[in-house]
Amino acid sequence: MRVEMPDARARPAxxxxxxxxxxxxxxxxxxxxxxxxxxxxxxxxxxxxxHTRVTMVHELLGVARIIERMAPDVIVxxxxxxxxxxxxxxxxxxxxxxxxxxxxxxxxxxxAIEAAxxxxxxxxxxxxxxxxxxxxILDMAISRFNAxxxxxxxxEEAKSELENRKVIDRAKCILMRSRGLSEEAAYKxxxxxxxxxxxxxxxxxxxxxxxxxxxxx
Amino acid sequence: MPKSQIAIGFVPLxxxxxxxxxxxxxxxxxxxxxxxxxxxxxxxxIRDRLAVGHLHAAHxxxxxxxxxxxxxxxxxxxxxxxxxxxxxxxxxxxxxALAEQMRAEGDRGDLDPVTAGAALREVVRARxxxxxxxxxxxVVYHFSGHNYELxxxxxxxxIDPDHDVEFVILPPPYMPDALAAGRIDGYCVxxxxxxxxxxxxxxxxxxxxxxxxxxxxEKVLGVARDFxxxxxxxxxxLLRALYRAAQWCGAPExxxxxxxxxxxxxxxxxxxxxLLPALSGExxxxxxxVVPVEDFFVxxxxxxxxxxQSHALWFYSQMVRWGDCSHSAHNAAIARDSYRPDLxxxxxxxxxxxxxxxxxKVEGALIRATAVGASAAGxxxxxxxxxxxxxxxxxxxxxxxxxxxxxxxxxx
Numbered sequence: 001m002r003v004e005m006p007d008a009r010a011r012p013a014x015x016x017x018x019x020x021x022x023x024x025x026x027x028x029x030x031x032x033x034x035x036x037x038x039x040x041x042x043x044x045x046x047x048x049x050x051h052t053r054v055t056m057v058h059e060l061l062g063v064a065r066i067i068e069r070m071a072p073d074v075i076v077x078x079x080x081x082x083x084x085x086x087x088x089x090x091x092x093x094x095x096x097x098x099x100x101x102x103x104x105x106x107x108x109x110x111x112a113i114e115a116a117x118x119x120x121x122x123x124x125x126x127x128x129x130x131x132x133x134x135x136x137i138l139d140m141a142i143s144r145f146n147a148x149x150x151x152x153x154x155x156e157e158a159k160s161e162l163e164n165r166k167v168i169d170r171a172k173c174i175l176m177r178s179r180g181l182s183e184e185a186a187y188k189x190x191x192x193x194x195x196x197x198x199x200x201x202x203x204x205x206x207x208x209x210x211x212x213x214x215x216x217x
Numbered sequence: 218m219p220k221s222q223i224a225i226g227f228v229p230l231x232x233x234x235x236x237x238x239x240x241x242x243x244x245x246x247x248x249x250x251x252x253x254x255x256x257x258x259x260x261x262x263i264r265d266r267l268a269v270g271h272l273h274a275a276h277x278x279x280x281x282x283x284x285x286x287x288x289x290x291x292x293x294x295x296x297x298x299x300x301x302x303x304x305x306x307x308x309x310x311x312x313x314a315l316a317e318q319m320r321a322e323g324d325r326g327d328l329d330p331v332t333a334g335a336a337l338r339e340v341v342r343a344r345x346x347x348x349x350x351x352x353x354x355x356v357v358y359h360f361s362g363h364n365y366e367l368x369x370x371x372x373x374x375x376i377d378p379d380h381d382v383e384f385v386i387l388p389p390p391y392m393p394d395a396l397a398a399g400r401i402d403g404y405c406v407x408x409x410x411x412x413x414x415x416x417x418x419x420x421x422x423x424x425x426x427x428x429x430x431x432x433x434x435e436k437v438l439g440v441a442r443d444f445x446x447x448x449x450x451x452x453x454x455l456l457r458a459l460y461r462a463a464q465w466c467g468a469p470e471x472x473x474x475x476x477x478x479x480x481x482x483x484x485x486x487x488x489x490x491x492l493l494p495a496l497s498g499e500x501x502x503x504x505x506x507v508v509p510v511e512d513f514f515v516x517x518x519x520x521x522x523x524x525x526q527s528h529a530l531w532f533y534s535q536m537v538r539w540g541d542c543s544h545s546a547h548n549a550a551i552a553r554d555s556y557r558p559d560l561x562x563x564x565x566x567x568x569x570x571x572x573x574x575x576x577x578k579v580e581g582a583l584i585r586a587t588a589v590g591a592s593a594a595g596x597x598x599x600x601x602x603x604x605x606x607x608x609x610x611x612x613x614x615x616x617x618x619x620x621x622x623x624x625x626x627x628x629x
Contacts (some may be wrong), residue, residue: 061400064385079266082388084259089359089386091291113292114269122265124291 027129028053029137030072032063032083038148042076045140064090074134075124076141079117091124112138119145164202171205174212220251221451226263226275229256229485230389231408231495232306232436233276234475235516239462241478247461248454256483258388260358267441268294273448274455276302277439280532282555284360285439287542295442298529299560300456302436303463304521306495306514307363307426308411309333309370311403312396315340315352316421316503328500328508330424330604334374337423341381351380355387355395355404362426362435365535367405370429373605379539396420407435408495408514409487416491421503427513430580432521432601434528437556445560456564460522467517472496519586519598520573524556527577527611534614538621549614553577562592571596581608 029051033039039056046054055070057063063083067075067090077084112135116122119142125134168190175186190208194201225240227233237254239245245252255272257263264281266272282296311319320326324336341352356364368378376382387395389410395401397419404410405426414420426433438459445452465471476496480489494500498513515521533552537544558576565572571591583599590596602608609617 079262080258082258082391084261085358085388086386088261088291110269117265117269117271122261 025050026053027051027073027133027137028055028070030055030057030067030070030075032057032075032077032081032087034058034081035078035148038078038145041144041148042141045144046137049136049140051137063087073126073129074137076137077122077124078145079120079122084122087124115142120149121145164205167202167209168205171208174208178212220246220249221448221454222251222253223273223451223455224253224255224271226255226257226266226272228258228260228263228276228389229487230276230436231479231485231492232303232514233484234466234479234496235302235459235463235522236276236438237484238466238475238478239458241481241484242462242465244458244462244465245455248458250451250454250458252455254483260361263439264290264294265292267296267439268292270441270443272441273444274438274440277437278358278361279434279437279528280360280362280365280536282437282439283529283532283536283552284541286551286555287536287548289360289542296439296555297442297445297557297560298437298439298524298555299445299452299557299564300438300459301434301522301524301528302438302459302516304432304434304515304519305425305427305512306435307366307405307407308500309367309403309405309423309425310392310396310411310414310420311423312399312401312420313418315402316423318343319423324423326421326503326506328422328424328428328502328510330370330428331374333423334370334376337371338375341376345381351383352402353383353385353400355385355392355401355406357389357406358386359541360536362433362532363405363407365532365539366426366429366433368539369535370424370604373603393417393419409485409491412494412501413491415501415503418504422500425500425510425513427510428604430601430603432512432515432519432599433580434525434532437524445557449563452560453564456561457568460565460568460570463516463522467515467521519601520596522561523573524558524561525573525576525578526553526556526558527580527609529553529556530577530611530614531580531609534609534617534621537618544618553611566592569593573598577611579608579610581606 029046031039031042031054033042036058039058043054043056057066064086075087077087116138121138121141123138171190172183172186175181175189176183181189190201190204194204225236227236240252240254260278260281263272263275263277264285267275282298284290285293285296318340319333319336322336322339324333344352354367356367358364371378371382378384385401389406392404392406392410393414396404396414403423411422415422426435440452466475476489476492479485479492480487495514498510499507500510500513502508529552530549533549536542542548562572571593573596574590574592581602583601585600586597587599588596589598607620
């Protein structure tokens with residue numbers, strides 16, 4: 001986008017480019033995400049909403065050519081993607097992409113922009129497209145991005161939960177062996193110690209396992 | 218007393234040294250600040266996070282605060298640059314094949330921008346005569362020192378950057394791979410991504426920023442204007458911490474420790490050996506050939522952290538030159554005032570360090586190191602200046618712009 005000052009801050013009037021699409025579902029959408037799982041979540045969401053012209057790109061290379069060829073109306077990309085700088089420069093200044101593209105629909109919609117960046121979504125949209133046509137796409141992307149982070153977090157938690165249980169089991173075994181306790185009594189001992197020291201059971205179990213390891217070595 | 222919390226973004230590059238060591242070396246903690254460093258992989262990401270308030274400040278390409286305040290970004294935060302994160306640090310690397318062709322046209326492999334540029338011009342001419350595709354160069358971002366200094370160098374050597382070569386944007390760590398795969402013929406990037414290509418044997422360094430424009434700005438601390446205005450004490454404390462860190466980084470005896478801090482996984486996450494050429498100025502130009510470069514990357518000496526408004530205006534002159542924005546007195550003032558030497562002085566006065574008395578200087582006026590007027594004795598500036606020998610006088614911006622246009626018109 002070649003910007004002439006001092007009007008650079010002004011938003012282009014909606015529809016000034018004469019961009020004609022009869023139906024919102026006709027918008028062509030490009031999703032760039034190196035994370036294939038998250039990308040497929042977005043794609044699924046878009047298709048469920050009735051969008052048919054959806055293209056996914058996972059690769060860093062060759063994106064510029066794909067954009068030139070398909071001339072998307074909307075590009076959704078993860079904020080962290082190293083491709084961001086290329087896209088930024090491409091849309092702002094490149095002479096090779098003919099259609100000027102601006103990021104986000106309405107710069108004044110601060111809450112929407114914050115929600116998007118918070119979720120890790122950024123979007124490039126053809127100038128002149130009306131906000132109400134883009135907003136559902138962005139909202140969907142934001143909610144899917146959030147769902148994906150939640151999923152990742154839960155997976156992480158489940159993993160550490162499993163790890164914790166293994167460590168506690170080992171600590172119980174050590175106590176049962178060294179003190180001749182039953183499994184239940186061993187667990188009780190761990191729990192009381194944790195409570196007395198105002199620490200978590202897993203922390204007590206971890207130090208026990210570590211100490212036992214040192215003594216054995 | 219609760220510590221003042223600040224979130225600062227950085228991109229894992231060698232020139233984040235002052236910022237990273239200010240935090241890792243405890244300089245910010247000494248000032249009572251609790252700084253959270255946030256690593257980002259893209260400059261646009263840094264800009265967006267500043268715009269929505271996730272970050273208060275960031276390691277930033279020197280032209281970015283200017284572009285932001287001119288409203289050239291799709292999402293333009295209002296920024297101030299009260300501190301520079303050093304001088305120099307970039308280089309231009311070319312593929313082995315291009316290096317050979319340049320060698321055949323008289324390049325000596327000694328990083329001299331005049332002979333390297335003249336050789337490159339002959340290669341470009343020959344390619345055009347043979348109807349070969351134009352050479353393709355990578356830079357990291359449009360609003361970057363890399364883009365503008367590469368264009369400046371090419372144009373001054375008689376190569377039109379808009380027509381004789383092609384520019385592509387690539388993230389720094391991908392540059393050596395792209396060069397090895399033949400997708401680009403050269404690039405201008407910060408360290409360690411030039412040394413990396415040479416060490417891998419996939420490219421050679423043609424010239425360096427410090428020889429194209431000696432003592433030139435590269436990264437600045439970009440600060441959200443809102444933060445600067447509402448939390449002046451935190452900003453002052455941060456600038457003092459950065460100043461002390463810059464002094465620490467500039468002392469040769471700390472080089473090894475600095476390399477270790479930067480190499481750590483949370484920072485650059487790269488082998489130490491890759492970082493040493495830039496820190497020592499012993500540049501590995503080609504396999505087995507070390508070329509010492511004076512002032513390759515300067516963090517402390519020569520008022521390296523002072524946000525010269527003449528630096529801002531030079532970048533502005535190049536933005537106008539290449540059609541990124543139109544020239545007016547209003548726009549020039551926005552560019553100039555994006556850099557804030559007043560905030561720098563306010564924060565550092567209490568340290569008793571020698572601070573420049575002027576906000577602007579003629580770039581290229583000092584042929585040798587010269588003691589200059591400052592708030593305390595001991596400030597030495599220069600040598601500085603452009604390899605083409607033309608000085609930039611910020612008071613004569615229009616005249617400079619006229620010469621810059623001509624340079625473009627006389628391109629081959």
